[in-house]
Amino acid sequence: MPALPVWLNEFPIGAGLDYASVLVFALTGALVASRQQLDLVGFIFIAALTAVGGGTLRDLLLGRDLVFWVADPTYVVIAALAAIVVFFTAHLLESRYRALLWLDACALAVAVPAGVAITMKLGHGPVIVLIMGVVTGSFGGLMRDVVCNEVPLLLKQGELYLSCAFAGAAGALIASAVGLDRFTALLICAAVTLLLRAGSLRFGWSLPVYKPRPPRDY
Numbered sequence: 001m002p003a004l005p006v007w008l009n010e011f012p013i014g015a016g017l018d019y020a021s022v023l024v025f026a027l028t029g030a031l032v033a034s035r036q037q038l039d040l041v042g043f044i045f046i047a048a049l050t051a052v053g054g055g056t057l058r059d060l061l062l063g064r065d066l067v068f069w070v071a072d073p074t075y076v077v078i079a080a081l082a083a084i085v086v087f088f089t090a091h092l093l094e095s096r097y098r099a100l101l102w103l104d105a106c107a108l109a110v111a112v113p114a115g116v117a118i119t120m121k122l123g124h125g126p127v128i129v130l131i132m133g134v135v136t137g138s139f140g141g142l143m144r145d146v147v148c149n150e151v152p153l154l155l156k157q158g159e160l161y162l163s164c165a166f167a168g169a170a171g172a173l174i175a176s177a178v179g180l181d182r183f184t185a186l187l188i189c190a191a192v193t194l195l196l197r198a199g200s201l202r203f204g205w206s207l208p209v210y211k212p213r214p215p216r217d218y
Helices: 006-010 013-035 040-062 074-092 096-121 126-147 162-177 182-203
Strands: none
Touching: 013 040, 013 074, 013 096, 013 126, 013 182, 040 074, 040 096, 040 126, 096 126, 096 162, 096 182, 126 162, 162 182
C-alpha cells in the first residue's frame, strides 16, 4: 500500500475528527432546539451539550489530563456558531426532523472514529476501543434527546444505532489487526457506521427485537 502523504501522517487525526463531530452534532442539537422553540441561549446550550457530551464522557472515563474542549475551547465556539446559524435558518428546512436524522447519522459516522482514534493513540486494548467508540458517538445525542424530552434516537425500536457504532469501531479494529494503516482503518470505521445507519433510515434495516411470550403453567 502506498505511503500516506507527509501532511496526513503529521495531522492529529483524532483532533480533526473531534472538530468535525462537534460541528455536525452541534447542528443536530440546534435543530432539536428549534423543534422545542427555544431562544438563542437555549439553542447554544443544547448545541454545545450535544457537540461535546460524548467526547467529555470519553475523556473522563479514559482519565485524560484535560477534557478536550477544556484544553481547546475552540470546540465550544464552533458549537455556538453552529447554533446561531441554525437559529436564523432552521425555518428554511422543509422537514427539520428528516434533516436531524441524516445529520445525526453523519455525526455518528464521524464521532465513532474520533473516539476510536483517540483511544487507540492512548494505547488501550480492543474492548476499551470498542466501548469508547460507542460512547463518543452516541452519548451526546442521548443527552440532547433526554434534555429536550424527545425519544432518544439510539433507543427507537426498529432502527439501528448503537449497533452501527459498535460495528464501525469493530471494523477499525479488524482493519488494524490485518495491517492496514490507522487512517484507512478510521475510514473503514466511518464508512461502516454511516452505511448501516443510512440503511436503517432508508431501507428499514434492523435487528430482531424481544417479543414477550405468554407465561407457561409448568
